[in-house]
Structures are given as structure tokens and as C-alpha cells.
Amino acid sequence: MLSVRDLTVHYGADPALESVSIEVTPNSTLAVMGESGSGKSTLLRAIAGLVSPTSGAIVWHGTDLAATPAYQRNFGLMFQDYALFPHLTVGENVAFGLRMAGVVAEERAEVATRYLDLVGLTGYSNRAVDELSGGEQQRVALARTLAAGPQLVLLDEPLGALDRSRRDQLLADMQRIFSASGITAVYVTHDHHEAFAVADHIAVLHEGKLIRHGVPEVIWADPQHTAVATLLGFPIATVEVQDGIGRLGAAAFPLALPNGTHPVAMGPGAITIDAAGDLPVTVVARRFEGGVTVAVIQAAGQELTAHAPHGVRLGRTGASVDPQLIRRLAA
Numbered sequence: 001m002l003s004v005r006d007l008t009v010h011y012g013a014d015p016a017l018e019s020v021s022i023e024v025t026p027n028s029t030l031a032v033m034g035e036s037g038s039g040k041s042t043l044l045r046a047i048a049g050l051v052s053p054t055s056g057a058i059v060w061h062g063t064d065l066a067a068t069p070a071y072q073r074n075f076g077l078m079f080q081d082y083a084l085f086p087h088l089t090v091g092e093n094v095a096f097g098l099r100m101a102g103v104v105a106e107e108r109a110e111v112a113t114r115y116l117d118l119v120g121l122t123g124y125s126n127r128a129v130d131e132l133s134g135g136e137q138q139r140v141a142l143a144r145t146l147a148a149g150p151q152l153v154l155l156d157e158p159l160g161a162l163d164r165s166r167r168d169q170l171l172a173d174m175q176r177i178f179s180a181s182g183i184t185a186v187y188v189t190h191d192h193h194e195a196f197a198v199a200d201h202i203a204v205l206h207e208g209k210l211i212r213h214g215v216p217e218v219i220w221a222d223p224q225h226t227a228v229a230t231l232l233g234f235p236i237a238t239v240e241v242q243d244g245i246g247r248l249g250a251a252a253f254p255l256a257l258p259n260g261t262h263p264v265a266m267g268p269g270a271i272t273i274d275a276a277g278d279l280p281v282t283v284v285a286r287r288f289e290g291g292v293t294v295a296v297i298q299a300a301g302q303e304l305t306a307h308a309p310h311g312v313r314l315g316r317t318g319a320s321v322d323p324q325l326i327r328r329l330a331a
């Protein structure tokens with residue numbers, strides 16, 4: 001069990017991380033999400049022992065790691081840039097940590113083969129690193145990280161440099177490998193698709209503070225904070241509420257919020273283009289997203305999005321609101 005307790009990190013006067021407490025249970029993956037500059041890398045580097053906290057503690061299975069330097073923590077690190085050794089073969093790269101630990105050549109080759117099999121690179125051991133694609137290089141980096149037998153794996157936007165299809169493949173493989181091998185991991189990303197694909201739990205950082213954590217399904221259903229809803233891609237609408245009835249322009253719907261003006265997150269499908277709907281809108285753009293067409297709309301003086309029929313025309317039309325898909329946000 002990894003416990004981050006009341007962790008604060010300063011680089012200068014301002015805290016990059018402020019009183020963050022979070023636990024990672026064994027054999028589970030925690031995804032740390034947040035916009036750029038929210039403190040994700042700082043949290044990971046503090047866990048790794050690469051930056052010193054101003055206050056608070058990193059505790060691993062009951063032991064405070066304050067006095068344990070990074071190289072003695074036995075945590076595996078993986079970053080966006082592969083940092084493979086260009087002069088070593090793929091197999092030598094994977095077994096590099098074992099060589100440093102004095103493991104003999106034959107056993108190193110065996111371990112390299114096993115981990116290359118695990119990451120889908122069977123037969124690659126004698127290849128040169130510069131012959132590989134970016135996705136393959138990142139698989140080698142993953143094999144190298146895992147072959148060292150880390151107690152905890154720390155990943156900082158590891159797939160950020162890959163194109164979407166390779167990223168999705170490697171994500172699926174990582175999820176499978178982590179759960180099959182009982183890996184405990186902290187996975188930093190700004191992308192909720194990545195976080196949801198790989199994580200058992202999600203923690204959201206905003207301006208150095210932990211503002212939300214829980215299982216992905218609950219975060220999606222109830223983001224609570226505007227910053228979390230925005231990370232999930234939900235437009236924020238401002239609604240007027242009077243006696244349990246919410247109003248967005250001319251549209252009225254039940255909404256259990258106190259009287260007044262409130263920001264709410266519009267989940268996917270909360271607004272649907274429908275010529276007969278009671279919300280007048282102007283479609284200003286549209287994008288085809290495979291299963292659904294998303295229209296960018298102006299409605300009640302706000303820019304929002306709506307689900308739309310394929311080929312929806314730009315211009316004025318109507319829309320309807322499904323209040324079940326509106327997420328209330330904490331004030």
C-alpha cells in the first residue's frame with residue numbers, strides 16, 4: 001500500500017502541490033488526472049524520491065520513505081520519452097537493470113525474452129533500438145521497467161507521443177499486463193480516455209490540490225467540480241433555478257438545486273437537436289464522431305454542444321434538454 005499523506009511541495013514561493021493525501025491499494029492502478037501545470041508530475045516525482053516534499057510523507061507499506069533515496073525505493077519509472085540506450089540491442093535494454101544488479105548473461109537473456117513476450121515483442125531481442133517504431137520503443141521501455149521487478153510502477157504521460165491507434169493498443173495491453181501481473185501503478189495523464197482505460201481509481205489534481213477521487217464510473221456520473229467536468233469534456237451551462245425548475249433560455253426541466261443561478265455540467269446527450277424542442281439554438285459547427293454527430297450550438301447566450309442527427313444543417317433550429325444527463329456541480 002502506498003500512502004501519500006498531506007503532501008506539500010514548493011519549488012519557489014508558491015506550492016506546486018498542497019496537502020495532497022491519497023492511497024494506492026496493492027495490485028491496483030491509480031490514474032492521476034489534471035490539466036497541464038496541476039502538479040501531476042510533481043506528485044509522481046515526490047513518490048519516486050526525485051523531489052523533496054516541503055511537508056507531509058510518502059509511506060510505503062507502513063514505512064516513511066523520507067530517508068530512502070530514489071535509487072533504493074525499487075520503484076519503476078516510465079516517461080513519455082523512451083530513454084532507451086541506442087547502442088544496446090532491444091534485449092540488452094530490457095535487461096539493463098539486471099546487468100547493473102550483477103545477474104549473469106544467460107539469465108538476463110531469459111528475463112528479456114519473457115518480458116518482450118509479455119509486451120507483444122516476441123523475437124525482438126536482437127533488434128537494434130533505432131529500427132523500431134515509436135510504439136515498439138515504448139513497449140521496450142515498458143518491458144525494461146517491468147523486468148527490473150519494481151514494487152511500484154510510476155508512469156508519467158507514457159503514451160503522449162504515440163498516435164491514437166497505437167496508444168489504444170498499448171493501453172489495452174498495459175491494463176491486461178498490470179492486472180495479470182498484480183502490478184501496483186500510478187499513471188499520470190491529462191487524458192480521461194487514457195485514465196479510464198487503465199485505472200481502477202482516479203485522482204484529479206487542480207492547481208496543486210486533490211479535488212476529486214474515486215472509481216471512474218462515479219467520477220463520470222458525478223464530477224462535482226467544474227474543473228473535473230471540463231477535463232471530462234462536458235460543457236458547463238449556466239441555469240436559473242426557481243422552486244425545483246431549471247431554466248436554460250426557454251427550456252424548463254426539473255432540477256433539484258436551490259433557487260438561484262448555477263453552473264451545471266452537460267453530460268453527453270443532455271441537449272439533443274430536435275426541431276420541435278423548446279430550446280431555440282443556432283448550430284454553428286458540427287463534427288462527426290462515428291456513432292454520433294456533435295453540434296456546437298449557441299443557446300441562451302451560451303456556447304454548448306448537442307447530439308444531432310447526422311448531417312445536421314448549420315443555422316437556427318430547436319433542441320430538447322434531458323435533465324437526467326445534467327450533472328449538478330458543487331458551488
Ligand code: ADP
Pocket residue numbers: 011012016034035036037038039040041042043
Ligand atoms: P503537470 O505535470 O500537471 O503539468 P507539474 O507538476 O509539472 O504539473 O507542475 C506543477 C507546477 O509546478 C507548475 O506551476 C510548474 O510550472 C511548477 N514547476 C514544475 N517543475 C518545476 C521546477 N523544476 N521548478 C519550478 N517550478 C516548477
Ligand code: MG
Pocket residue numbers: 040041042
Ligand atoms: Mg507533467
